Amino acid sequence: MRDEEIIELYFKRDERAIEETDNKYGDYCASIADKILKNELDVEECLDDTYLRVWNVIPPTRPEIFRIFIGKITRNLAFDRYEKFHAKKRGGGNIEEVLDELQECIPANHNVEQSILANELSSIINDFVKNLPEKEALIFVGRYFYTEDISAIGKRLGMTNNNVSVTLNRIRAKLQKRLLKEGYLAS
Incomplete structure (x- = not known):
């Protein structure tokens, strides 16, 4: 259907x-x-x-x-x-690893102002991903939307684990730079 x-x-x-x-x-x-x-x-x-x-x-x-x-x-x-x-068990899981990786470039929602700006932040991240080269977008979405392991992403895209990790580091740095430019992170 x-x-x-x-x-x-x-x-x-x-x-x-x-x-x-x-x-x-x-x-x-x-x-x-x-x-x-x-x-x-x-x-x-x-x-x-x-x-x-x-x-x-x-x-x-x-x-x-x-x-x-x-x-x-x-x-x-x-x-x-x-x-x-x-909530009481931290560490050892893939989710914690994924969230820890993004922590440096995604501001925390600790106050009302941040909560109000969450939709705008989401739009900026969506725009950021749409403007990535296709392979980088697949890596970013695989890791941070689908929480795939680095090895699964590498296998799916024909890349080494190290290459995927380096690419993710570069993408996070680009995202961090974009969020600094947009005023979501303090420099």
Whole structure:
């Protein structure tokens, strides 16, 4: 079924929308959640939460690219779930490693002003990624959206682990420079 048809089922409040979403994107969403949660039961619960969230936001929202829309919801719910269950345990996990890598160039949300500016920051980062060369964008999104291991990215793109790491360092430096220019980081 085409995405437009699935979205129309949501607008008609037809419960088949969830079934069709699962048929078309269940494996994709499970893959996203599994890279973050690493637990089959948590992944299943995350998928259930994803479908409920999609049901609750469509309508009124009409996503332009349904795959990205549902993938982002899954990713955010998986991060929330991970954070909830690992709040007291720091270190040793891929999520902590990914977040630590970005910490130097992404400002923390410690106050109301930062929370208000989060949408603008998100737009700047999206623009930054769109303007990266394709291979760099794939590396950045693979690491920081899908939380892929460096070795998985290297294997997928035919690169050595060291080459991926060096590329990520360079991309983070470019991002940091952009955020300094935009006034999101103090120099």
